[in-house]
Amino acid sequence: MKKTFNILLILFFMLAFSQTGFSQDDYYGDYEELPPMKQLFLDLGFGPNGTGAGVGFRYSFFGFGLNLSGFAKSIPNYITYERLRPEDVYSKENYPTIILSLDGYLFYDIDDYFTLFGNIGLFTQGDSVLARKKSSESVASEDLYFLNTDSSTGVSFGAGIQYLIWENVGLGAGYHNKKGIFAQISYYWF
Numbered sequence: 754m755k756k757t758f759n760i761l762l763i764l765f766f767m768l769a770f771s772q773t774g775f776s777q778d779d780y781y782g783d784y785e786e787l788p789p790m791k792q793l794f795l796d797l798g799f800g801p802n803g804t805g806a807g808v809g810f811r812y813s814f815f816g817f818g819l820n821l822s823g824f825a826k827s828i829p830n831y832i833t834y835e836r837l838r839p840e841d842v843y844s845k846e847n848y849p850t851i852i853l854s855l856d857g858y859l860f861y862d863i864d865d866y867f868t869l870f871g872n873i874g875l876f877t878q879g880d881s882v883l884a885r886k887k888s889s890e891s892v893a894s895e896d897l898y899f900l901n902t903d904s905s906t907g908v909s910f911g912a913g914i915q916y917l918i919w920e921n922v923g924l925g926a927g928y929h930n931k932k933g934i935f936a937q938i939s940y941y942w943f
Contacts, residue, residue: 799934803823805931807821807929819853836898845882869912871911
């Protein structure tokens with residue numbers, strides 16, 4: 754009995770998902786498949802790491818993007834002519850200078866106007882490490898000294914939404930963990 758039920762179940766699914774059991778031409782009429790969507794997008798953002806910009810390309814439902822963040826960020830003035838010994842350092846502070854990320858995107862078209870997207874990728878980051886010098890009373894001085902540079906890599910991610918405002922132009926907004934909150938403009942062609 755169980756074997757018969759499994760065979761009937763398999764036959765049912767084969768019939769339900771086969772082209773002969775349900776023809777798309779009958780349902781959609783003279784349906785013509787559209788070519789894959791292509792899109793070029795540019796974005797500009799601002800976050801805790803400073804200003805960020807990105808450029809990317811979409812083909813069908815996936816895409817790639819290159820982001821650069823950390824420029825136009827305020828770094829306090831510091832002293833470069835005097836090097837600190839490790840025992841003279843009272844405290845250290847990292848200031849991101851340049852962050853480069855390469856992300857892969859997935860796009861989901863909700864309807865003809867709205868598109869959701871998410872991205873995940875890798876980043877590499879260079880930080881300037883500034884230090885405060887101990888004074889004679891074991892208190893930090895007000896002057897900052899350049900100590901060294903520190904680099905790191907990790908995972909970057911983000912998400913957002915796009916809206917098609919004209920036939921080939923869209924606007925979007927989103928959040929990226931290294932670029933911050935960003936606005937996006939897109940050009941579509943089919």
